Amino acid sequence: MSYSKATLSKATQLLEIRRNKAQRTQLARHLEVTEKFPVIAEYEAQLSKTGLEAVKSIGMGKDAKEFIEQLSHINLSLQQTIKNILVQNGYPEDYLEIPYTCKKCGDSGFCGGFVCECRKELLKELAKKELASVSASEHCRFDNFDLGYYPEPVDSNYGISPQKRMASILEYCKCYAEDFDTESESLYMHGATGLGKTHLSLAIANVVAEKGYRVIYDSAQNLLTSLEKERFSYTNNNERENEILECDLLIIDDLGSEFSTQFTTAAIYNIINTRINRSKPVIISTNLTEKEIENKYTQRVTSRIIGNYVSLLFVGKDIRQIKNKF
Secondary structure (H helix, E strand, C coil), X not given: CCCCHHHHHHHHHHHHHHHHHHHHHHHHHHHHHHHHCHHHHHHHHHHHHHHHHHHHHHHHHXXXXXXXXXXXXXXXXXXXXXXXXXXXXXXXXXXXXXXXXXXXXXXXXXXXXXXXXXXXXXXXXXXXXXXXXXXXXXXXXHHHCCHHHCCCCCECCCCECHHHHHHHHHHHHHHHHHCCCCCCCEEEEEECCCCCHHHHHHHHHHHHHHCCCCEEEEEHHHHHHHHHHHHCCCCCCCHHHHHHHHCCEXXXXXXXXXXXXXHHHHHHHHHHHHHHHCCCCEEEEECCCHHHHHHHHCHHHHHHHHHHEEEEEECCCCHHHHHHCC
16 A cells, blocks of 8 residues: 655654654653652662663573562562552653553554554545545545436436436446455446546445555646656656556546646546556546547547546536535
């Protein structure tokens, strides 16, 4: 599962903030209780002494084991005495321990050479915030996709009931999101404007991001603008392009709405073709017909979409217009 450099850096920064805060809290607590109860500092000095004695035991040979056991008994007794003083004076017995958010890794994000669950959860939360910053993802869920906006009678143009058709698409998208992995199929969501393509693509994005996968969602216009700025900048930095080509799931919303240039046509082909070759899934939503896509991007682009994507035709009436009537 991949995350952007910015997300990884932010997670590391937040973990460091947690760790430093916990350590400062412990220091303040220690100063507080040793000022009130100086005897605790005396017991801690004795604990330090037992630690030094344990180091000296290295050269004691066969007598070291018995000596270390004695030191361990003294150590535990001193620790318990300190806890008793705290409890007797209304403090929790662990008041002098560092209050890490994650006790398992000490807010380092790693435990036993592996990524700790706390870091994984933090990365997921940051990825979801990143998604929400460029979309209305928090409002687009499967459970609030209202099939009541779609007509039940059979549409004469398609020979199917829009409501039944959209119920099938909704169920397919739910299963797609639930079963998603980095080799899932790509989806081609097409149909007239206002039929829920963006809603369902973001509902998928929410579930996939919650599972810990890196999702990049944006309009075709924004994606291509960012690529064009990067390409013609003086930094020679392909970070954005690499993210788009390597993320676990790429969602291109409203393909065809962008201003067409030689660069945008080539960029769209490169994105689609590269991710097909790398078996990386893409979700494309568009109001264009296949013929309109071919006219805008050339037959090569249309061929790769039609030949490699699962086609989901959205039918019905413009939901935005229906909502505006109420």
